[in-house]
Amino acid sequence: xxxxYEGIYLWQAAKLAGADLTGAAPGLGLTVAGPGMVRVSxxxxxxxxxxxxxxxxxxxxxxxxxxxxxxxxxxxxxxxxPAYEFVPLDRLSGxxxxxxxxxxxxxxxxxxxxxxxRFGGDPEALAAAAAALGGRxxxxxxxxxxxxxxxPFPKVPLKLVAHEADEEFPAAYxxxxxxxxxxxxxxxxxxxxxxxxxxxxxxxxxE
Numbered sequence: 001x002x003x004x005y006e007g008i009y010l011w012q013a014a015k016l017a018g019a020d021l022t023g024a025a026p027g028l029g030l031t032v033a034g035p036g037m038v039r040v041s042x043x044x045x046x047x048x049x050x051x052x053x054x055x056x057x058x059x060x061x062x063x064x065x066x067x068x069x070x071x072x073x074x075x076x077x078x079x080x081x082p083a084y085e086f087v088p089l090d091r092l093s094g095x096x097x098x099x100x101x102x103x104x105x106x107x108x109x110x111x112x113x114x115x116x117x118r119f120g121g122d123p124e125a126l127a128a129a130a131a132a133l134g135g136r137x138x139x140x141x142x143x144x145x146x147x148x149x150x151x152p153f154p155k156v157p158l159k160l161v162a163h164e165a166d167e168e169f170p171a172a173y174x175x176x177x178x179x180x181x182x183x184x185x186x187x188x189x190x191x192x193x194x195x196x197x198x199x200x201x202x203x204x205x206x207e
Contacts, residue, residue: 028074029154085178146162
């Protein structure tokens with residue numbers, strides 16, 4: 001895998017040439033947007049993917065990670081349905097057969113720290129931010145926290161569980177991935193997805 005965000009996107013974009021994107025679209029839950037073109041929605045923003053690359057449907061700027069992830073998902077060989085059983089990213093065994101990958105999961109402390117700094121004393125602000133990213137409030141999780149379900153991609157659901165602070169423990173946050181996630185995306189790409197989720201969730205409303 002090449003280094004640098006731009007380099008990773010160019011590496012992914014080169015694989016789009018000759019790919020049967022529209023043929024694979026139904027199995028990935030994507031819509032066809034034109035001849036050889038599919039529409040990929042990522043955290044509520046649409047991207048158009050064809051053999052020439054990825055561009056935001058709204059014509060605005062985009063981070064290379066967003067473009068890379070949209071291309072990666074459009075190229076996925078994955079089929080089937082999510083299991084809707086969730087585990088931390090480091091519990092997933094790594095790349096699916098035939099997919100590049102590797103790398104480390106997003107650190108729990110880093111995720112906790114970022115969300116605690118943004119939402120630690122304001123659970124309703126977290127609820128509003130989750131709703132803005134398309135999160136469905138699942139109510140009380142079996143672990144005792146409050147949970148939300150997200151679909152950054154149709155076949156790659158994420159689950160966020162938040163435990164409010166009390167007299168003994170600080171607020172704690174866990175990002176969980178579906179057990180089938182590596183059937184649709186390489187392990188390394190899931191790490192980028194986790195980082196993008198963190199950035200999107202914790203940005204201020206003015207951004």
